[in-house]
Amino acid sequence: MGISGLLPLLKSIQRPTELKKYAGETFGVDGYGWLHRGAVACAIELAQGKPTRKYVDFAMHRVRMFKYFGVTPYLVFDGDFLPSKAKTEASRAKRREESKKIGLELLRAGKPSQAYAELQKAIDVTPEMARHLIEELKKADVPYVVAPYEADAQLVYLERQGLISGIVSEDSDLLVFGAKRLLTKLDQHGQCVEINRRDFCAVREISLTGWTDSEFRHMAILSGCDYLEGVSNIGLKTAYRLIRKHKTPERVIRMLRFDGKHQIPESYLDDFKQAELTFLHQRVFCPKKRDIVLLTEPDPTVDVGDMPFIGAPIETEIARSIAAGDINPITRQRIVVPRSPGKRRISQALAPASGPPRSLGKPITEYLKKNNSSRRIPLGEMDANCFAIDPNQDNAAANVAPRPIVFPLPRPYVEGIEEPASPARPYTNNAHVLRRRSEPISKLLGLDQFETSKDRRRTTGPVIQVYQDPVSSSRPPKKARLCDDSAVEEVVRAAPEKSKFFSTTKQKKAPKKADQLLMSDDSVEEAFRSLPDFDPWHSAKSAKPADEFDIFREPSPEAQKDEPLSAGPTPKSQEDNADDSVEVPASSPVQHGPAHEDHARNPASVTPLGELLEKFSYETAKPRTRFVHGLPTPASSMQQTATPKSINPPNTQTPLLTPLQRIGARALHRGRSSESKSSTPRSTLPSNKPKNVDSLPVNPAFVPLPKADLEEVEALNKPLGSEDQIIPDSDGENDADDDGPLRSGRPFDLSKFLY
DNA sequence: CCGGAGCCGTCGT
DNA sequence: ACGGCTCCGG
Numbered sequence: 001m002g003i004s005g006l007l008p009l010l011k012s013i014q015r016p017t018e019l020k021k022y023a024g025e026t027f028g029v030d031g032y033g034w035l036h037r038g039a040v041a042c043a044i045e046l047a048q049g050k051p052t053r054k055y056v057d058f059a060m061h062r063v064r065m066f067k068y069f070g071v072t073p074y075l076v077f078d079g080d081f082l083p084s085k086a087k088t089e090a091s092r093a094k095r096r097e098e099s100k101k102i103g104l105e106l107l108r109a110g111k112p113s114q115a116y117a118e119l120q121k122a123i124d125v126t127p128e129m130a131r132h133l134i135e136e137l138k139k140a141d142v143p144y145v146v147a148p149y150e151a152d153a154q155l156v157y158l159e160r161q162g163l164i165s166g167i168v169s170e171d172s173d174l175l176v177f178g179a180k181r182l183l184t185k186l187d188q189h190g191q192c193v194e195i196n197r198r199d200f201c202a203v204r205e206i207s208l209t210g211w212t213d214s215e216f217r218h219m220a221i222l223s224g225c226d227y228l229e230g231v232s233n234i235g236l237k238t239a240y241r242l243i244r245k246h247k248t249p250e251r252v253i254r255m256l257r258f259d260g261k262h263q264i265p266e267s268y269l270d271d272f273k274q275a276e277l278t279f280l281h282q283r284v285f286c287p288k289k290r291d292i293v294l295l296t297e298p299d300p301t302v303d304v305g306d307m308p309f310i311g312a313p314i315e316t317e318i319a320r321s322i323a324a325g326d327i328n329p330i331t332r333q334r335i336v337v338p339r340s341p342g343k344r345r346i347s348q349a350l351a352p353a354s355g356p357p358r359s360l361g362k363p364i365t366e367y368l369k370k371n372n373s374s375r376r377i378p379l380g381e382m383d384a385n386c387f388a389i390d391p392n393q394d395n396a397a398a399n400v401a402p403r404p405i406v407f408p409l410p411r412p413y414v415e416g417i418e419e420p421a422s423p424a425r426p427y428t429n430n431a432h433v434l435r436r437r438s439e440p441i442s443k444l445l446g447l448d449q450f451e452t453s454k455d456r457r458r459t460t461g462p463v464i465q466v467y468q469d470p471v472s473s474s475r476p477p478k479k480a481r482l483c484d485d486s487a488v489e490e491v492v493r494a495a496p497e498k499s500k501f502f503s504t505t506k507q508k509k510a511p512k513k514a515d516q517l518l519m520s521d522d523s524v525e526e527a528f529r530s531l532p533d534f535d536p537w538h539s540a541k542s543a544k545p546a547d548e549f550d551i552f553r554e555p556s557p558e559a560q561k562d563e564p565l566s567a568g569p570t571p572k573s574q575e576d577n578a579d580d581s582v583e584v585p586a587s588s589p590v591q592h593g594p595a596h597e598d599h600a601r602n603p604a605s606v607t608p609l610g611e612l613l614e615k616f617s618y619e620t621a622k623p624r625t626r627f628v629h630g631l632p633t634p635a636s637s638m639q640q641t642a643t644p645k646s647i648n649p650p651n652t653q654t655p656l657l658t659p660l661q662r663i664g665a666r667a668l669h670r671g672r673s674s675e676s677k678s679s680t681p682r683s684t685l686p687s688n689k690p691k692n693v694d695s696l697p698v699n700p701a702f703v704p705l706p707k708a709d710l711e712e713v714e715a716l717n718k719p720l721g722s723e724d725q726i727i728p729d730s731d732g733e734n735d736a737d738d739d740g741p742l743r744s745g746r747p748f749d750l751s752k753f754l755y
Numbered sequence: 756c757c758g759g760a761g762c763c764g765t766c767g768t
Numbered sequence: 769a770c771g772g773c774t775c776c777g778g
Contacts, residue, residue: 005757008773041767112768117769120767235757 002173003220005236007184009206010175013199017183019190023070027183028155028164030171031075031144034059035125035133043119044107047100055125056133063142069190074164075137075144076151077130079322079329082278084227084309096122127328131335134325145285146325149311152177153282153295163287168192176220177279177295178213206240217279219243222252227275231262249276274309283311285323292319 007014038058045052059075066073081089100122106115130146137144143163147154156177158164166181167174174182179197186192200208200216208216222239224230234242234256242252253269256262265271281294281304292314298304304313314322321327327334 044768107768114768114769116766116768120769233757237756241756 001226002171003176003223003225003236004172005223006172006175006220007195009236010195010200010203012204013202014184014193014195017192017194018069019066019071019183019186019192020069022166022183025165026072026074026143026163027066027166027168028074028076028158029062029066029168030151030155031059031077031130031133032125032151033170034062034075035129036123039123039125039129040120043103043116043123047104047107047119047122053132055129056136059133060136060140063137063140065188065190067140073142073168074158075133075142076154076158077127077134077144077146077325078125078151079147079149079154080311081330082149082227082282082309082311084274084278093124096124098122127325127330128335131325131337135337144325145287145323146329148283148285148292148314148319148322148329150282153279154284155179157284157286157293157295161286161288166194173226176217176225178217206237215243215247217276218249218252221272221275221279222249225275225279227278228271231256231264231268233262249273274307277307278309281307281310283314285319287323290320290323291316 035055035058038055039046041058042052042054045054063073063075099118099120103115103118103122106112106118109115127146134144134146145154145158152169152171152173155164155167155169156174156179159167159180160178166183167179168183168186170184172184175195175197181197182195183192184195197213200211219236219239221228222230222242223234223236230239242255243249246252246255249272250269253264253272257264277298280296281298283292284295285291286293294304294310298307304310318327318332321334322329322332325335
């Protein structure tokens with residue numbers, strides 16, 4: 001487990017978002033997680049040694065989802081265990097073995113459900129399974145890499161190298177490793193939560209303003225992490241206070257020992273340092289250099305030899321083969337892929353020994369069986385089947401496939417680039433091990449209204465989510481988001497595909513629709529309620545809102561589906577855009593190109609509907625702004641400085657700003673604009689301003705989190721950028737643009753998404 | 756604040 | 769059966 005409790009602590013900076021907002025970018029993902037899910041689904045088959053590859057199907061479904069949203073997944077698989085974790089893994093392997101045994105007995109006893117539950121515990125993702133998935137990834141030109149050790153460190157390295165623009169994971173440890181942009185809680189609909197390192201300064205639960213990565217890391221380790229058990233009775237909050245007060249771990253520990261309230265092992269300080277060094281310098285594979293490097297280069301004075309815990313050095317050629325998935329990172333034996341290309345020949349040659357290759361499914365079983373045995377297992381374990389599968393492709397495979405090693409570049413991965421480290425060979429199975437401690441990322445979103453995972457999405461992103469389901473048809477857009485929604489809907493209509501996608505993924509649609517609608521309404525209402533503080537303003541709005549909503553609804557009753565797709569430009573879309581611009585003008589210049597169009601549209605947006613929308617937007621926006629202002633964050637300061645100009649200035653900066661920061665900037669802009677123009681003071685009150693956002697009278701503190709989230713979400717969703725300008729781009733547009741081209745080109749195959 | 760107990764919702768067969 | 773979340777006591 002990672003740092004449990006970390007996510008809740010960062011709740012205030014978590015913003016609901018959607019995968020589609022990141023179209024055009026490459027995100028690192030943990031391949032293990034995906035494989036594990038699939039493996040659980042076929043636990044029985046695996047336990048019985050049946051040749052199943054369902055886990056690959058599951059993972060590929062996820063891959064298709066990413067592609068569908070225009071996001072390139074860069075899969076990262078775990079490698080060997082770090083020395084410090086070897087023991088835990090060994091014990092886990094033992095438990096899994098026992099579970100498997102018990103599970104099979106239950107199965108024989110005619111207790112399927114219990115057996116299944118037990119077998120789930122026996123599931124372990126093996127390098128062989130990863131290899132099976134890798135074969136599919138190659139076919140789909142999806143970049144991947146097998147880390148020499150932990151995927152977490154590898155993911156952060158890729159992010160630092162710019163090979164990926166963010167990481168999709170449920171593991172909060174990534175933040176301790178130094179991840180800058182983390183997407184968690186990704187669901188089948190593409191909804192997720194973004195956590196930006198840059199927003200740390202805006203965390204409300206604790207003041208991390210000015211905190212360095214080092215201090216943050218110390219806090220995390222002190223409270224307990226994967227590499228070091230925490231001191232009892234010291235959780236994150238306490239650790240935070242200790243670090244804040246004493247600055248260094250040494251002093252904190254000294255102090256703790258001094259007052260004797262805590263039991264601190266003799267070796268604690270050394271262990272602490274070791275844990276930190278592991279976070280800092282763990283070995284990873286550099287796709288550019290095609291060799292092993294340290295996540296962070298240590299100070300020259302440090303002798304790497306003194307840090308065996310960061311993982312043993314790995315020879316370049318071996319590291320490349322591991323990275324490519326050709327050899328088992330744990331046993332260092334070649335993994336033979338049955339059907340895959342060109343390996344067979346080699347594999348046969350290499351495979352030699354032991355047993356015949358087994359079918360894909362079997363390996364797992366074997367693994368389970370022997371899993372207790374030593375890590376590096378003899379070839380014997382291999383399945384005969386492996387070879388059997390595809391002899392044909394050998395030639396081609398051998399030539400072409402020489403194993404694309406990791407793809408150095410994000411999207412444009414070309415197989416040709418890769419150089420085959422070595423041809424595949426015999427394969428061994430065994431290795432097993434599981435890794436991944438999953439970390440609970442607790443929920444965060446739930447705040448809004450509903451919490452179930454399913455509902456959550458919708459609720460969370462109240463606005464956004466609402467429209468998402470394709471099936472669901474009408475759903476009044478709640479706020480600013482509405483615009484997007486409408487656009488989406490249109491899109492959906494045009495292309496039923498999405499709906500299919502959803503349907504395929506799940507059948508909840510119908511129910512969801514209803515829920516969503518309800519939710520949306522509720523959310524709206526809630527939003528209004530939240531406004532209460534400013535009476536004048538609020539009252540006026542509250543009255544109108546309903547009407548406005550109605551209006552919205554009518555137009556977009558049917559389809560709200562979700563997603564992307566372009567929607568063609570439609571009248572509504574314009575409205576939407578306008579709304580967006582008002583509420584959340586953000587659009588990142590960097591990522592999205594289409595923002596410009598929005599400008600043109602804006603004018604149009606100023607229609608009655610647009611006004612209504614704007615109102616909504618205000619509502620939503622206000623909380624945020626307020627929120628932002630309240631925070632003493634650098635971002636706010638930066639933005640303020642920029643604000644003078646008001647509209648544009650931020651754009652240049654925006655790329656650097658995080659969503660929260662952007663929001664703050666926007667708020668400022670709005671406020672100014674409003675002040676200058678309308679003369680309403682933003683900070684204060686409630687006077688009345690119909691439009692101006694700044695008018696938010698409510699105290700940030702009072703505003704319910706959910707609201708803030710919504711707003712944030714919207715703002716954040718947009719790519720970088722734009723502050724309050726009236727650039728409408730963003731969601732609606734981007735989506736439309738992005739989706740349009742892609743979608744238009746291809747036929748809509750919903751089938752892709754189906755499992 | 757921390758940490759354990761209990762409740763709830765999910766997943767699969 | 770598991771994971772997450774809330775509630776409760778120290």
